[in-house]
Amino acid sequence: MSNSVIAPSILAADFARLADSAAAVEGSADWLHVDVMDYHFVPNLTIGLPVVQSLRKATTLPFDCHLMIADPARWAPQYAEAGAYNVTFHAEAATDPAAIAKDLRAAGSRAGLAIDRDTPVEGYLDLLPHFDLLLIMTIKAGFGGQAFIPELLDKVRAARRHVDTGHLELRIEVDGGVAEDTIAACAEAGADTFVAGTAVFGAEDPAAAVRRLRALASG
Ligand code: DX5
Ligand code: ZN
Numbered sequence: 001m002s003n004s005v006i007a008p009s010i011l012a013a014d015f016a017r018l019a020d021s022a023a024a025v026e027g028s029a030d031w032l033h034v035d036v037m038d039y040h041f042v043p044n045l046t047i048g049l050p051v052v053q054s055l056r057k058a059t060t061l062p063f064d065c066h067l068m069i070a071d072p073a074r075w076a077p078q079y080a081e082a083g084a085y086n087v088t089f090h091a092e093a094a095t096d097p098a099a100i101a102k103d104l105r106a107a108g109s110r111a112g113l114a115i116d117r118d119t120p121v122e123g124y125l126d127l128l129p130h131f132d133l134l135l136i137m138t139i140k141a142g143f144g145g146q147a148f149i150p151e152l153l154d155k156v157r158a159a160r161r162h163v164d165t166g167h168l169e170l171r172i173e174v175d176g177g178v179a180e181d182t183i184a185a186c187a188e189a190g191a192d193t194f195v196a197g198t199a200v201f202g203a204e205d206p207a208a209a210v211r212r213l214r215a216l217a218s219g
Helices: 015-025 049-056 072-081 097-106 122-130 150-165 183-189 206-217
Strands: 005-008 032-037 063-068 086-090 110-115 133-137 171-175 193-196
Touching: 005 032, 005 171, 005 206, 015 049, 015 206, 032 049, 049 063, 049 072, 063 072, 063 110, 072 086, 072 097, 086 097, 086 133, 097 110, 097 122, 110 122, 122 150, 133 150, 150 171, 150 183, 183 193, 183 206, 193 206
Parallel strands: 005 193, 032 063, 063 086, 086 110, 110 133, 133 171, 171 193
Antiparallel strands: none
């Protein structure tokens, strides 16, 4: 399997000190996970394009933008243009996910497809050749700090089987409640990319927390 990617989520960081939070995990984390919420697709409101544009200049970490927004066809490519390494949008919000993936790649980023808690993954497996990443939520999207739902790892197992038998070049990411007590189960189920908010920025030493998570993910 490919190397683990650890992507701390700045949703759990101090929003008045985002650059400092990014700096705290530069050198230990692989990507910085940026949760964009629009108060429509999810009931929470976080950050948008201007913050991503400013933060892009403040760190060298690649951005893993997770768009929990309505109408990703309209907005997602702008995050690619802002310099995101990967832009993930929700399957539930998209009418033509493959077309958005194509636009994202044309705009210079990788394309990710996210599957929320209540969405079965099976209907999307045939679309995966258009994507670089599949995000399986391990909570209901919308808020940090929720309890991990182990049953959702069945979707990770199904996706891993499909990716391996089809020889697809695709990362499988988990997001929600990923922490020291849950990350090994995620890796075992077939995830290779791990988002962690509270487990990293809620820790006294975020860089040390990333290193511990990476060790646990590698078994
Ligand atoms: C929630 C976000 C997550 C969130 C995870 O909808 O997508 O990325 O930051 O937070 P933790 O790791 O605290 O569950
Ligand atoms: Zn997220």
